[in-house]
Each structure stands twice: as C-alpha cells, then as structure tokens.
C-alpha cells in the first residue's frame with residue numbers, strides 16, 4: 170500500500186523543479202522591481218506635481234489638478250489596461266510616424282510606468298500636504314540667506330517636509346507592492362500571476378496562494394522595519410508630542 | 412578701522428584667501444573713529460522713496476533711509492506701522508511697489524511686474540545681495556531638520572561655497588561667542604527661545620554680512636530670556652557692526668543705536684540721534700508713542 174497522499178505536499182515549494190519555489194521567488198523579485206521602480210517614478214512625479222500645484226502658474230496648476238483627479242477617479246485596473254495597451258500602441262504609432270520599426274515594450278518598463286503614473290497622483294497630494302505643513306518661516310529664512318529656488322527646495326523644503334510626508338508615503342509604498350498584482354492582467358510574470366500558474370498546474374491552490382500571501386506579508390514586514398528607521402531619522406529634529 | 416575690516420572682508424570674498432576670513436568673522440575691531448571713507452561704498456544700505464502696498468492697504472508711503480558702515484539704526488514705531496515690511500523690502504522678501512534699494516552702492520535692478528508693482532530683473536543679483544545681509548527673525552526660523560552647527564554652516568557651504576572645514580571652524584567660533592558651543596549638535600526644537608535666537612544670530616553672522624537685519628529679535632521670548640539675546644546684539648553694536656534693528660526695547664535702542672527712526676503710518680515721522688528722539692521728541696505722534704511705552 171502506498172502512503173496516503175499528504176494533505177499538504179510541501180515538496181511543491183522546493184526551489185528546484187518539480188518544486189515551484191524558485192518560480193515564486195522570481196515572481197516576487199519581479200514584483201519588487203516594479204514596486205521599487207514605480208514607486209520611485211511616482212515620487213518624482215509627486216514632487217513635480219506638488220511643487221506645480223503649490224507654486225506653478227495657473228496652467229500648470231490646472232494640468233496637475235486634471236492629472237490627480239483623473240488618476241484617482243478611475244479604477245487602477247482600468248488605468249493599467251488603458252496605459253498598457255493604449256500606451257504601447259501610441260508609442261508604436263509615434264515610432265511609425267518617425268519611420269522607425271515598432272518595438273515590444275518590456276512588461277517591466279510598462280509596469281513601472283503604469284504604477285508610477287498611478288502612484289504619482291497620490292504622492293502629489295501627500296507631498297503637497299506635507300510641504301504646506303513646513304512652517305513658512307523656514308523657507309523664508311532660506312530665501313533670506315540667498316538660496317536659489319532649487320537650493321531652497323533640495324536643502325530645506327524637501328527634508329523639512331519629510332516627517333509630515335512619511336506616514337502617507339509609507340502607505341503608498343505598501344499599496345505599490347500590492348498594486349503590482351494588477352499587472353497580472355497584462356500577462357506580466359509577477360508574484361500573483363506565477364502563483365496562479367503554479368496552483369493551476371498542480372491543483373494545490375491552498376498551498377500556493379497561502380505561500381504567496383506569506384511572501385507579500387514578509388515584504389510588508391520588512392518594509393515596515395525600514396520605514397520605522399527612516400521615520401525616526403526624519404523626525405530627529407522634532408520634539409515628540411506628549 | 413571699519414573700512415579696513417570691510418576691505419578685508421571683500422578681499423576674502425574675491426581672493427579666496429580663506430584663512431584670513433576667519434578673523435573677519437571674529438570681528439575684533441576694538442575702536443573705530445569716524446570713517447573718512449564716504450563714497451557710496453560707505454553706504455551699506457540706501458533705501459530711496461520706498462512704497463509698498465498690500466492690495467488696497469498702503470503700508471509704506473515713501474520711506475528713505477541710509478545706513479553707513481558702522482551705523483546701528485533702530486527702527487521703532489507702533490504695531491502695524493510697517494517696520495517689518497520695511498526691513499523685508501531691504502532684502503526683497505517683500506517686493507516694493509515703488510522705490511529702490513542699494514546695497515554697498517549697488518542698486519537692485521527692478522522692473523515692472525505688470526500688476527502695478529515691481530519685481531527683480533535679475534534673480535541672481537537679489538540672491539547675491541541677500542547673501543550679504545544677515546537676517547534675524549522674530550520667530551528665529553532655524554531649520555528644524557538640522558543641528559545648530561548645520562544651521563550655521565548651511566549658507567556658507569551651500570550659498571557662498573566655502574570649504575567645509577573653514578565653515579565649521581568659523582561656525583564653532585561664532586557658537587562659542589554666543590555661548591552655544593556645547594549645543595552645536597542639538598536640534599533647534601530642543602533649545603530655549605533665547606538659545607534659538609542666539610543660534611540664529613550666529614547663523615546670520617556666519618555669512619560675514621555687510622549688514623545685520625533684526626526684526627524684533629526679542630519679541631517672541633519669555634521676559635527672562637530677553638537679556639541674553641540683547642547682550643549678544645549689544646556686543647555686536649560695540650564692534651560697530653552695521654545693523655538695522657527693529658525693536659520694542661526702547662532702553663536698549665537708546666543704548667546701542669546711533670540713529671533712531673520712528674515709523675508711523677508708513678512714513679518716517681521723525682529720526683535722529685537717540686538723545687534727541689527720546690529726550691526731546693518733536694512730533695506729537697512720537698511724544699505719544701514714547702509716553703505710551705513708559
């Protein structure tokens with residue numbers, strides 16, 4: 170008599186085939202890459218968006234308002250489908266106009282772009298609020314000592330607003346790590362997609378989705394650890410409210 | 412003597428002879444006779460017919476003021492009379508509606524802004540001018556994310572481009588002078604108001620300014636902390652450092668200033684040496700102001 174099949178076949182998680190462990194890990198790695206890239210792009214867009222909203226001319230302000238309103242109003246899944254398919258189509262049409270051969274946009278680049286655009290809209294609002302929380306006198310002092318607008322921004326405004334921005338920005342980071350799962354719809358091999366493949370192939374649904382959940386959880390816990398360090402450092406000049 | 416010091420400072424700026432600048436920051440100018448050097452260059456600041464309006468409210472209605480090297484000018488006047496606005500127009504934190512400001516004989520170039528006011532024609536020039544004016548604010552405005560030492564070396568490093576070790580040496584000497592050397596690695600929020608204001612004075616001195624501008628430096632302080640800040644400012648006055656000081660401390664103004672300007676409703680109502688202003692005021696408004704203070 171053969172051994173009864175164990176309820177959970179842990180060997181499916183082994184790193185080498187027929188185990189799916191390494192596939193899951195490479196999916197996680199892809200997810201992290203997109204999250205880091207998209208989040209960074211989002212921060213850049215957010216800094217630009219926040220300064221544009223606060224200090225830009227009327228046209229810039231309106232443009233920023235459109236951007237944040239539209240991106241925050243439309244479901245992310247729709248945005249991803251739109252930006253991914255319409256975006257690659259647009260690029261190829263532009264290339265064709267210039268007489269260039271069409272290109273395959275890599276899933277990674279497209280993913281970073283899509284997540285970045287979405288994150289940019291939310292971080293614009295987070296950063297705008299944080300910049301407004303910086304006491305006006307600190308920026309005034311910087312101007313009074315002859316700093317150029319760029320110096321004021323990089324030396325004073327951005328570091329001074331950090332403690333007010335970090336709670337919102339940390340949330341956005343955690344959301345970015347999970348938004349990567351939406352890229353499964355465009356066939357990018359991030360963690361959720363490879364999990365579905367593994368589960369579908371082996372029929373061990375419970376095992377693989379729990380495993381993916383554990384990986385997402387681990388990512389969050391590690392993130393929280395680093396966020397704590399960054400937050401303590403950013404708040405070092407503030408007296409803690411009792 | 413004053414002129415010598417000024418020349419030295421200029422030389423430091425231009426020749427990058429950084430070692431010598433340190434002494435200029437230490438300012439041991441002991442005695443100073445009247446300067447024979449009375450060209451425009453001796454005019455540290457010249458404000459001519461300055462007007463400023465905020466919407467319908469005309470806050471400055473044609474103010475002219477000259478600060479020569481070594482002058483300590485105290486601006487007094489009731490609340491809302493435009494003292495801060497005048498000071499802030501000198502370094503263009505507020506843009507005047509009309510009139511001109513010159514620093515060390517160089518006029519800040521302005522052009523029409525198309526909305527009935529003025530704006531600087533050249534941002535770089537304004538930044539260069541500002542870096543010669545050490546501003547001390549009522550509410551200190553130290554940068555909260557930097558330690559005291561970092562606050563003091565910030566402008567020397569990132570505006571004036573001084574080498575780091577020189578900036579630190581100068582800053583430490585200044586902090587020692589204002590009695591805050593031990594607090595150099597503390598963050599501003601952990602200091603008392605008096606300590607923060609002394610740090611802010613050190614920060615302003617660190618750029619080796621041509622003129623120090625003080626906007627009610629003790630008004631935000633608890634009464635028991637006022638003395639320590641006035642002591643530092645009085646010290647600077649004794650060295651004949653050029654200063655323009657907005658203050659409500661009349662006794663102090665009388666002691667340290669060589670010229671008092673009484674501002675009322677956006678105009679200079681009366682000005683002159685302290686003994687005349689406080690001892691024999693002419694205008695009714697000044698008489699009333701002085702009696703209201705006592």
Ligand SMILES: Nc1ncnc2c1ncn2[C@@H]1O[C@H](COP(=O)(O)OP(=O)(O)O)[C@@H](O)[C@H]1O
Pocket residue numbers: 465468470488489490491492493494495496497
């Ligand atoms: N940014 C501003 N916008 C509108 N009004 C202002 C502004 N700054 C100052 N004022 C007004 O200008 C007048 C003079 O202000 P200020 O120069 O601060 O007076 P002081 O320093 O003598 O008390 C006050 O009536 C004040 O309300």
Ligand SMILES: [Mg+2]
Pocket residue numbers: 494495496627
């Ligand atoms: Mg004032």
